[in-house]
Amino acid sequence: MALLELRDVRKVYHLGGEEIRALDGITLDIEGGEFVSIIGPSGSGTSTLMHILGCLDTPSHGTVKLDGTPIQQASARELAQMRNRKIGFVFQFFNLLPKLNVVQNVELPMIYAGLNGKQRREKALKALDAVQMGHRLKNRPSQLSGGQQQRVAIARALVNDPKIIFADEPTGNLDTHTGEIILELFRSLSQQGRTVIIVTHNPEIAAVTPRRIEIRNGKIADRVDARLAGQEKAALLSKSSAVQPSP
Amino acid sequence: MSLWNAIEVGLKEIWAHKFRSLLTMLGIILGVSSLVAMSAMVTGMEKGAREALIAVGGLQKVRVEGQPVPPEQRHLRDFARGVTLSDVYALQGSAPEIEKVSPEMRLDVPPTITANGKFTRTFMTSGVWPVQLEMMEHKVEHGRMFNEVDDELARSVCVIGTGIRDDLWGDPERTGEEIIPLGKTLSINGYPFTVVGMFEHYESEQEHRERALKKAEEAERAAKGLTNSVAGPRRDRGWNGGGRRGGFAFWIKNHTVYLPLNTMWVKLVSGVTNVPAEPKLSNLEIKIHDVSTLNLALTEIRNVLMINHHGVEDFSFRTQEDWADQINQYIRNARLSGGLISGISLLVGGIGIMNIILASISERIREIGIRKAVGAGGQDVFVQIVVESVVIAVIGGAVGLGTSLGLLQLIAMVSPTDNAPIITLSAMAFAFGASVLVGVLAGLFPAIKAARMNVIQALRYD
Numbered sequence: 001m002a003l004l005e006l007r008d009v010r011k012v013y014h015l016g017g018e019e020i021r022a023l024d025g026i027t028l029d030i031e032g033g034e035f036v037s038i039i040g041p042s043g044s045g046t047s048t049l050m051h052i053l054g055c056l057d058t059p060s061h062g063t064v065k066l067d068g069t070p071i072q073q074a075s076a077r078e079l080a081q082m083r084n085r086k087i088g089f090v091f092q093f094f095n096l097l098p099k100l101n102v103v104q105n106v107e108l109p110m111i112y113a114g115l116n117g118k119q120r121r122e123k124a125l126k127a128l129d130a131v132q133m134g135h136r137l138k139n140r141p142s143q144l145s146g147g148q149q150q151r152v153a154i155a156r157a158l159v160n161d162p163k164i165i166f167a168d169e170p171t172g173n174l175d176t177h178t179g180e181i182i183l184e185l186f187r188s189l190s191q192q193g194r195t196v197i198i199v200t201h202n203p204e205i206a207a208v209t210p211r212r213i214e215i216r217n218g219k220i221a222d223r224v225d226a227r228l229a230g231q232e233k234a235a236l237l238s239k240s241s242a243v244q245p246s247p
Numbered sequence: 248m249s250l251w252n253a254i255e256v257g258l259k260e261i262w263a264h265k266f267r268s269l270l271t272m273l274g275i276i277l278g279v280s281s282l283v284a285m286s287a288m289v290t291g292m293e294k295g296a297r298e299a300l301i302a303v304g305g306l307q308k309v310r311v312e313g314q315p316v317p318p319e320q321r322h323l324r325d326f327a328r329g330v331t332l333s334d335v336y337a338l339q340g341s342a343p344e345i346e347k348v349s350p351e352m353r354l355d356v357p358p359t360i361t362a363n364g365k366f367t368r369t370f371m372t373s374g375v376w377p378v379q380l381e382m383m384e385h386k387v388e389h390g391r392m393f394n395e396v397d398d399e400l401a402r403s404v405c406v407i408g409t410g411i412r413d414d415l416w417g418d419p420e421r422t423g424e425e426i427i428p429l430g431k432t433l434s435i436n437g438y439p440f441t442v443v444g445m446f447e448h449y450e451s452e453q454e455h456r457e458r459a460l461k462k463a464e465e466a467e468r469a470a471k472g473l474t475n476s477v478a479g480p481r482r483d484r485g486w487n488g489g490g491r492r493g494g495f496a497f498w499i500k501n502h503t504v505y506l507p508l509n510t511m512w513v514k515l516v517s518g519v520t521n522v523p524a525e526p527k528l529s530n531l532e533i534k535i536h537d538v539s540t541l542n543l544a545l546t547e548i549r550n551v552l553m554i555n556h557h558g559v560e561d562f563s564f565r566t567q568e569d570w571a572d573q574i575n576q577y578i579r580n581a582r583l584s585g586g587l588i589s590g591i592s593l594l595v596g597g598i599g600i601m602n603i604i605l606a607s608i609s610e611r612i613r614e615i616g617i618r619k620a621v622g623a624g625g626q627d628v629f630v631q632i633v634v635e636s637v638v639i640a641v642i643g644g645a646v647g648l649g650t651s652l653g654l655l656q657l658i659a660m661v662s663p664t665d666n667a668p669i670i671t672l673s674a675m676a677f678a679f680g681a682s683v684l685v686g687v688l689a690g691l692f693p694a695i696k697a698a699r700m701n702v703i704q705a706l707r708y709d
Contacts, residue, residue, distance in 0.1 A: 051703055080622055084623075085622070095620070108618065109621040109622050111252050112622040112623045112624070112627055
């Protein structure tokens, strides 16, 4: 069974009498341990897809199963628990709390998981060591560089030992060099066996991942954009449908 | 999220906006301190008002007085013999609801009392049994109360209040030394009586303070070399109603002269007026066991007396209920108005808190979004916001309790002679509880708003 199972997922917004189909019948499986990118121009539905995959939102139609649990009808409380235990988020703008220092930021998800102070501190230090940020524990986010902030954000995403890590334009606010380092970090996480899903509109970033899912007008595009070729030409040449998992 | 985490976050949030939080707390501080101060002052007033009531025996006391026969019983008026000692014995034997009964015999006209070349009149000259002492809450400070033997033998002895002493031998305030006229003779309507005892000086708390203050002032004047205690020549400053509210009760009590009942009858009454066969009492003082059964006791007393009077209703009752009701009414009004002011103050404080929490959550929309994205449920956010609101209110409440103490000291400094405020623990607990409640209520609406916030929109918010 796949880690993420989407069947005919639709998301419809109503804006002043007009119906906007942000997602229009997405069927998709993502297996545990995959390194996937979801790519598409802005407005194509990539964000909506990520929100649904990340349990931030529920679909208007269709079924979503995360690790065997259907979430299309989950309550807000259940969704929050799913986010807390099974999902880690990394955002474009880092989204660290400015009033908390590095350790406290990393401890945040564990507060809601109900861990005690000692356990929190232990796990936070471990996660920060894993992203080479063990030396800036007491700094506020504003005292760190963008790359460092993103490392802290990754540590926060990792700290509850989630099944899936979502990264929404993780390099969008970083210079090229730092961006590469962060992508390298994601790759190593993937090699450690974690499922990593990167949402981006930058083909160069999507090219890093073995599997790419392109979204156009709320649907999964048949053909992957030629510009996505990169090193992984084979994927493009075989015209593989994104529905099937890539080898 | 544990409660402790929520409190920690709340405290941090308050500390991050110190001045803003302080201003917000001010409403609660004012509300709580005014609530406690008001309650303390009213309790003080209540004590002052009840002092006088207690001085005359309290609510448990019932007086039975003679009254003319009612019109429908006019034909029976020859059988009306008034209140007599046989009523006392009947009540003692047949009315279990009463604790004690004390007969009292007065003269129709207040007698002239002379001694030391001075005279005074007091309508509180009564012939009584020694039990009257407890009945009227009297305390003999010097000498003794006359006893049953004095009564039996109709000895010419009396016990007086300090007011009589002041009138006849001099006021210690003026003469500078306290005269204790034990063994001295005074005459009542020309008959000599030996003073065997004197009561203590009765006064209200307020009079006591006024006297102490006056003394201190005089000492100060004396230290400055001024001899006259009052500016200008000595004069009578006119009647001031025997002191303020309730003071009259103490004045009367101090102007009491008690003689043995038998002496009163033998020496002063029987030879003077047209005498009925049996000594006629002016009234009975009755103390009942329990105020809550007042009606039952009154019915019982009435039944016993009606039998003893052969159905002629030539007596009536007097209780202190109206006085007590008046005090209760007055206290209730004072509490109500004070409570209203404090309540409005707390309400305004609560609105202030709600306002600031609303401002705070709209500043922190993104933070709420982030917290939700990493797994905070609606209830976690709700608890956090309510706790923040309660923390502000609780700190405000605690400071308010402290402030109320200062406020009361200030009031005591401004008017030292008024009834001392009494701070009760229950008032403090109530005020503190009210502040916590206000905190919870003020936090509810913002907390619901924050808990319902859409996580995606909150994350995108700039």
